[in-house]
Structure formats: structure tokens, C-alpha cells
Amino acid sequence: MQRIPWTMPDTPVWLQGRSIIQRIQEAGYRAVFVGGCIRDQLMGDAVADIDIASDAPSPIIEDLFPHTVAVGKAFGVIIVVDQGRHFEVAQFRHDGPSLDSRHPQSIRPGSEAEDVLRRDFTFNALIGDPQQGEIRDHVQGLQDLQQRRLRLVGDAKTRLGEDHLRILRAARFAARFTCTLCPDTAQALCEVACEGVSKERVWSECDKVFGQAWQGRWIDFLVQWGHWRVIGPSDVLPHEVLGIVLQWWEHPLARDPMVAEIVLWHACIHYNLITDNSFSRWYADQPVTRERKKSISRALSILPQVSEDLPEVPQRQRLVRETIAPQVAACLQVIGARSAHAFAQSLKEEQERGPIPQLLSAQELITLGIARGPQLGVALRGIEDAWLSGRISDTQQARAWVHNHYL
Structure with missing residues (x-):
């Protein structure tokens, strides 16, 4: 195990987390920071969410704090709510083999060292101890983080088999941190099928990516590893179409998550990877809000109408007055449509004119x-x-x- 000195940041979220740790310690138990908060702090990124690991059982945590949510009590996970912030407190544990590529067949209380061995990637398994003023590394995560290397903890195929969502998480971390992949991790990511992951969890991952500067690397990884079908509506995303999407996503306006999503699905439809009707059926079955479905579907309907030439007045004015029109204007610029300037100009003109007046009732x-x-x-x-x-x-x-x- 490697230890390095560490000074906890003094921002409000860290100070609140430390107060929770101190309360647990005062009750006679151990508690430490763990996971992504340590990784992001070492990388110099802003930390919004704090995770805590402890040897205190869930009932003890519930007794110690007045506001808690039992999100995973069977797995020793309790949310402590403090001043509106949520802090996940998980009991040190050892997981048995996976039952369904999601849930372990058995769990038992474990030690700090055992707890980190059940985690996904080495740089997500770092321990931050504010009392001792140190970071403890049981799995060479510090070295991997320093070298921007993505490595699954322990046996790569076993880790992925425990939860197939880790494949999507691997793509996100590798893209976000511009990581190289350890050979065994890379091999496992190509060989293990991403099956049985709920649509809700898949979309939660997608929504962490759409609009990010590194979203192109993310989708490139998924296509390379053979997992496009997990997130997309078509069986494949051909290399030629992938290249077009990557080019579009480099545009500054593709930093808008909705614009990024619209042009991705537009590419699938425009390049005949899926028909309009098939896409509509697929998207209707996705666990996104009704308003989002309505907006995305409407944008995809408008784009083919205006990509080459704009319709005549007054249909042109009606289109640019729709709620989704600003995103459509951005999409036209992203895909390099001939009509992009004219649509943007019409949008500006109608915004300046204001609402349609009721001249006669x-x-x-x-x-x-x-x-x-x-x-x-x-x-x-x-x-x-x-x-x-x-x-x-x-x-x-x-x-x-x-x-x-x-x-």
C-alpha cells in the first residue's frame, strides 16, 4: 500500500463531509473519503459530490444523523442529507460473485482494503483520510492517475462481469481523462458484452457525456469496443458516419447537450442507418422526459425541411418561432447546412418582432x-x-x- 501526504480542501462541500466523518468517528467507528472525489481533487477538477466509506453499519448511520435516505440499505449504503447536500455513506464490505451482472450474490462487512478491491477502476479506489492527513492507495491508483492510465481493479473480466455498466463508465473516464488503457482492461472491454444494463442507467451515462468537449472520444471508444448498439438506435455506426459525427461534435455549438444529441440522431437517420419511423419507435421507448422526446423529435423533423433551402413565408416564420428553433439553428451550423445563415437571420428577425399580435379576436x-x-x-x-x-x-x-x- 502506498501512502502520500494530503491536505483536505477547505471548500464547503469538503468541510461538510469532514464533519460527517468526525461524527462517525466520535461514535467509535472509522470513516474516510473514497472514490471520485479524491480522483477529481487530485486532478484539479471541481468536486461537487462526496462519497464516504466507513465500518459503521447502516442502522448506526441512520441513528447518528437526523436526515438520511436508505437508498441501498441492503448493501450498506445510506445517504446523509446535510444542508441540502447529499453525502453517500457506504459500509466497508466484501462482495460475493455477481448474480446478474449487477448485484452480488452475497455481501459481508469488510475492511478498507477489501472494500477498495470491489471498486471498478484503480483511480476510483483511492482513500482520503482527513484525520491522518494522507491518501492511501491499495491498488496502484495513484500511479495510474498520474500516467492517465485506465485499469480495472483486479481481474478485468471479473470486474466488468460484476456490472456491465462499467463498460460505459470506462468509455467516459477514458475519454474525459484522455487515458491509455492497460492491455488486460482493453481486451476485456472488447470481449465482455454490455448486456442487461437498464435503459435508465444507460441514459444516465449518456447525459453525463452529451455536450462535453470529449464526447467524440467517448463515442469513438464505444464503437471501437463494439458497444454502439447499447446507446444507439441502429445495429452499427459505420466508420464513415462516425467520422462525420466526430467532425460535427468538434463544433463549439455542439457543447450544448441537446444540440449534440440532435445531430447524433440526425446522422443516423440522414445516412440511412435507421428509418424515421423506426427511430421514432425506438426513441419513444427510451426513459427520457416527455418534453425532451417532443423537442428532439420536432428538431429531427424540422432539420430535413430546412437543411438545403428555407420554406417560403409565412411557413419560414412559423418554423423559426418554434420553441426548438434556437437548437435547430445551432444544428444547422454544426452540420454545415447551406441554409444555416438564412435560418439564423430569420430567427433573429422574428425574435426582434416579438409575439404574433391578436389583431382580431x-x-x-x-x-x-x-x-x-x-x-x-x-x-x-x-x-x-x-x-x-x-x-x-x-x-x-x-x-x-x-x-x-x-x-
């Missing part, structure tokens, strides 16, 4: 002689179209328009 149209029913809706929309086209601008002109076109 339905009741006013009825008073003018328009019958109730479908014709009333046609007339109302016609007035809006005339205003959008710049043919009318006030109520008097709207009345004249109605007389000339609908009476």
Missing part, C-alpha cells in the same frame, strides 16, 4: 360575418400568416384583409 370575426366552425380557424390563421408575411400590421388592415379574402 374570434368574436370580432364573427361580428364581421365569418361563420362559426372551421372557416373561423382558417381566417384566424390567415390573419397571422398575413402579419408574418408583412402584408398587414394593424387591426384596420386586418379587417380589410378579412373582407378581401374571407367575405
